[in-house]
Amino acid sequence: MWGLGSLGDLSYRTLIADVADEASAANIPNIGEVSSLFALRFWSQYEKTFQAALARARDLNSKPARTQDETNELLSLLQALSGGFCIGGRWGSSRQPSAFEILFYPTLTTAPTTAALASGSTKFWGVPNLISRLLYGIDEQLFRAILASGKWTGGHKDLGDLVSNCMLAQPKDLPLREAIDWVYASIYTTIKGLKFSHLAPVCGGPIEVAVISSDRPFRWVRHKRLDEAIS
Amino acid sequence: MTALKETNTVGVDQIRECLESLGEAEWVREMIEYYRENGRFRPEDVRRLLGDPTQSVEIGPSASLPKFFAVS
Numbered sequence: 001m002w003g004l005g006s007l008g009d010l011s012y013r014t015l016i017a018d019v020a021d022e023a024s025a026a027n028i029p030n031i032g033e034v035s036s037l038f039a040l041r042f043w044s045q046y047e048k049t050f051q052a053a054l055a056r057a058r059d060l061n062s063k064p065a066r067t068q069d070e071t072n073e074l075l076s077l078l079q080a081l082s083g084g085f086c087i088g089g090r091w092g093s094s095r096q097p098s099a100f101e102i103l104f105y106p107t108l109t110t111a112p113t114t115a116a117l118a119s120g121s122t123k124f125w126g127v128p129n130l131i132s133r134l135l136y137g138i139d140e141q142l143f144r145a146i147l148a149s150g151k152w153t154g155g156h157k158d159l160g161d162l163v164s165n166c167m168l169a170q171p172k173d174l175p176l177r178e179a180i181d182w183v184y185a186s187i188y189t190t191i192k193g194l195k196f197s198h199l200a201p202v203c204g205g206p207i208e209v210a211v212i213s214s215d216r217p218f219r220w221v222r223h224k225r226l227d228e229a230i231s
Numbered sequence: 232m233t234a235l236k237e238t239n240t241v242g243v244d245q246i247r248e249c250l251e252s253l254g255e256a257e258w259v260r261e262m263i264e265y266y267r268e269n270g271r272f273r274p275e276d277v278r279r280l281l282g283d284p285t286q287s288v289e290i291g292p293s294a295s296l297p298k299f300f301a302v303s
Contacts, residue, residue: 002284003284003285072273072274072275073274075274075275075277075278076274076277078278079274079277079278079281079284082283082284082285083284083285084284084285101287103285105284105285118291120291121289121290121291122289122290122291123287123288123289123290124287124288124289124290125284125286125287126284127281127282128281128282128283128286128287128288129280129281129282131288132282132288135288135290136288139282140282140283140286141279141282170290170291172291198255198259198262198263198280199280199281202281
């Protein structure tokens with residue numbers, strides 16, 4: 001999960017456990033339907049918890065013209081109340097792994113839909129700018145700035161082609177332990193990139209990694225101990 | 232070909248010098264100053280620093296760079 005940090009009195013831990021119980025009781029057959037159930041339960045709580053703020057964001061968003069203060073307020077609401085979940089693994093007796101993306105934001109007016117991730121693809125959410133700079137050598141802001149500079153004579157696809165030629169290729173079909181190292185390194189890079197720059201240090205703490213393979217159930221690779229805060 | 236020739240006339244040293252001479256942007260100085268005074272970032276700075284929380288970076292066979300950098 002990324003973005004919005006809590007749902008008022010209901011913790012994500014409880015929400016996830018409730019949905020897992022409900023999915024088990026209803027004999028839901030696959031991870032896609034589990035994701036859809038999670039999206040519905042999340043949305044119900046999200047709308048209830050942030051009713052006033054969501055109404056304000058939708059009102060500001062619908063205005064044909066906004067003052068600078070209103071624009072800043074809308075930006076704050078969008079940043080604070082947006083986020084998403086990636087639900088992946090396998091469910092029940094199926095050995096077929098899959099993953100689904102759920103995105104939410106204040107101007108959405110119905111429960112978010114789930115989108116299946118393509119096998120072999122990797123997605124980074126939460127702080128996309130840093131990993132974008134690392135892998136593509138550019139982020140969305142700079143990309144737009146070049147296009148708007150008046151010094152670029154091509155279109156956005158031409159610029160995309162130029163960036164593609166210089167991006168860092170990523171490994172495919174890694175062995176399990178190498179894949180774990182790669183995931184860990186990607187998160188670690190984001191944390192340290194934010195920490196040792198002018199960027200806001202919004203990522204941090206111990207990196208927790210788990211793995212779900214087709215032959216074995218959920219396993220923690222790294223997980224902080226329950227007495228972590230004491231020592 | 233003209234553009235290619237012009238690009239090739241810029242030496243590695245010149246490129247390095249140009250990059251090394253880059254200073255901190257004005258908005259970064261303002262942002263740091265604002266943070267020192269208020270203990271928080273301005274909404275527009277947070278957006279600029281972290282990006283859109285509903286966006287993701289995708290790598291792999293189905294990833295589309297033009298789609299990721301889609302200009303609306």
